[in-house]
Amino acid sequence: MPRGLTRRLPILVLATALAAVLATGCAKEAAAARVGDDTISNQDLMDEVKALYDNDALWAQSQGGRAGLKGEAKGSYAQSFVAGVLQQRITFKLLGHLFDKEGDKLTGSLRDQAREELVTNQFGQAFNELPKDYRDSLTDDYAKVIALQTKLGASKFNTAVEDLIETTDVKVNSRYGHWDADTFRNAPDKLAIVPPAGATKAGGKGTTTTTTVGTGSPSANG
Numbered sequence: 001m002p003r004g005l006t007r008r009l010p011i012l013v014l015a016t017a018l019a020a021v022l023a024t025g026c027a028k029e030a031a032a033a034r035v036g037d038d039t040i041s042n043q044d045l046m047d048e049v050k051a052l053y054d055n056d057a058l059w060a061q062s063q064g065g066r067a068g069l070k071g072e073a074k075g076s077y078a079q080s081f082v083a084g085v086l087q088q089r090i091t092f093k094l095l096g097h098l099f100d101k102e103g104d105k106l107t108g109s110l111r112d113q114a115r116e117e118l119v120t121n122q123f124g125q126a127f128n129e130l131p132k133d134y135r136d137s138l139t140d141d142y143a144k145v146i147a148l149q150t151k152l153g154a155s156k157f158n159t160a161v162e163d164l165i166e167t168t169d170v171k172v173n174s175r176y177g178h179w180d181a182d183t184f185r186n187a188p189d190k191l192a193i194v195p196p197a198g199a200t201k202a203g204g205k206g207t208t209t210t211t212t213v214g215t216g217s218p219s220a221n222g
Helices: 042-053 056-060 079-102 108-129 132-167
Strands: 031-035 038-041 170-172 178-180 185-187
Touching (some): 056 108, 079 132
Antiparallel strands (some): 031 170
């Protein structure tokens, strides 16, 4: 994680610290979350979850491996795993808004620095095993964080992020939890439903409230 990033807005690139909460379902809703005018689609979220889960090199180097990250139903994922990935995606969306507000531009050198950081301090060589589109997306996301922190410095960066969050409307689909404006986190509910991989397509209208992290829940088939 780049230094100085506010603890109230963590970037959860590696999901190894996530507790396992099992939940599945097969409802079809287009939006996993909305961040201002931007939408994180259900399909994009599940594609990101799958890209991380399927990375053998990533879990081989983590304590416990993939234990607890799968749901009980075939093709499903642990609720807390999905929630953590969504938290990461919301974080990057918010930071992208700040990057645009500052009028900054990505450069080749920033992307090179981001790749080095992601390999050295985040994923190790497992980064190179991620799908290329996802690697490129993470690289750009991380490069924006580096650019902002370099330009603003840690203190001003944290203040700017918190100011942006307080003025940005963030909504999370009820299957994944709810956005807690006080802690800037995707906070757990009593139960959230995570669809099986490949079962989500655009269609239907997403509702807003959030995910369950860290408490055991039974799986539910859709």
